[in-house]
Amino acid sequence: MPVRNICCIGAGYVGGPTCSVIAYKCHDIKVTIVDLNQARIDAWNSDNLPIYEPGLDEIVFERRGKNLFFTTDVDGAIQEADLIFVSVNTPTKKSGMGAGMAADLAYVEGATRRIAEVAKSSKIVVEKSTVPCRTAQSMRTILEANSTPGIHFDICSNPEFLAEGTAIKDLLNPDRVLIGALQTPEGIAAQKALAEVYTHWVPADRVITTNLWSSELSKLAANALLAQRISSINALSAICEATGADVDEVAYACGRDSRIGSKFLKASVGFGGSCFQKDILNLVYLSEQLHLPEVAAYWKQVVIMNEYQKKRFVRHIISTLFNTITNKKIAVLGFAFKKDTGDTREAAAITLIKDFIQEHARVAVYDPKVDHEQIFRDLSEPGIVDNRKEVEKHVTICASAYEACHDADAVVLVTEWDEFKDTALD
């Protein structure tokens, strides 16, 4: 049976854009995106969408109210749907077993339990969130144990590979769509039904089907391999600085080898974003649980190198400014974790600025998209009394790059926003 009604649980950076694109490309499918967060849903229903992503507004504004809906009526949307994407957050656990490493699956479990409790007909449930390998097994156990008799659930894994800032481009023209399912007749039928949603616009040869566990692991593996390339080039950048080699030239020379390839070899102050670190730590935890300590140590080094790169950058600035930045003005251009997004999760700028504050510098920040309040929130460590005051004492948020750079002792270019390329400094 072709899919006619989709519900997406989680109206975040993945659920929002992904399911909006499905609605845009599949006019014969009704798509309802739900979230518990009323403010987020209100924003999706307004002129000011909660996420900045080039091309997103046009797509949402064209389909909203036709076959694309945003609501907090989670139960109603679950009941109507024949296919449900679970696209909720899976952050690193903050406490308990696996704290600081394992993925917190409480939101995935919460959404799965809700489906089991309220569904009145059989459904295909699709794991869209990034999860540890074999999570689909736990979801199946929950669904089977808690649902009404006679109702059947098929689970597919369909990890998302979009990158923020290019989400719409990535969704409209993906390198591949990955769909894993149990290799039973029902599992294969569910896999086919989901594949048919994507082949409304994605060439069939780009839709890859695998077993459930390969699909779940491929997502963690892809992010780990991408982050590993960045840590590799950043490690080489330290050697370049000590020898006079130029890391861009080294990256170019290596990238021209078609076996290596040129993408993801840009040396940086360290990767940020909500997923690379989280997903590698998730892989490290999985390796430890599987009693593979050497494998765990191998992947952990990618994160260790990333932290080293950020600290090395701060040390370099301080030593260049005669070993002290007390009372000196440091202009920080860019706060988001990369250009073309307002997302600041795990942004390198947060670590750098906190270090500058510790050194008693005056910091002037400018970012074209990040909300001022968000910057203060990110810089104020929770739980430390008066920390917010301390941050406000040291940090000024500016309305332009020129204002931030005026009379600065150092200009730190953290996020590669295009407008900085054209910013001429006196």
Ligand SMILES: NC(=O)C1=CN([C@@H]2O[C@H](COP(=O)(O)OP(=O)(O)OC[C@H]3O[C@@H](n4cnc5c(N)ncnc54)[C@H](O)[C@@H]3O)[C@@H](O)[C@H]2O)C=CC1
């Ligand atoms: N941000 C990104 O670029 C990418 C993220 N991912 C993965 O996708 C998943 C989602 O990530 P984001 O969209 O960035 O997270 P997000 O935090 O922006 O959005 C998740 C949303 O789910 C909602 N939610 C949580 N539990 C719920 C429930 N029981 N019922 C209804 N709504 C609920 C939250 O309120 C939140 O709005 C994560 O597993 C992440 O690792 C995968 C690829 C790219």
Ligand SMILES: O=C(O)[C@H]1O[C@H](OP(=O)(O)OP(=O)(O)OC[C@H]2O[C@@H](n3ccc(=O)[nH]c3=O)[C@H](O)[C@@H]2O)[C@H](O)[C@@H](O)[C@@H]1O
């Ligand atoms: O699972 C996810 O969340 C997503 O994670 C990344 O996407 P994203 O984090 O949005 O952005 P990237 O373009 O991968 O950049 C991540 C970080 O690496 C940095 N980076 C990237 C490329 C590079 O060559 N050098 C480098 O330092 C960026 O500046 C940024 O801080 C992956 O690219 C997506 O495929 C994946 O779906």
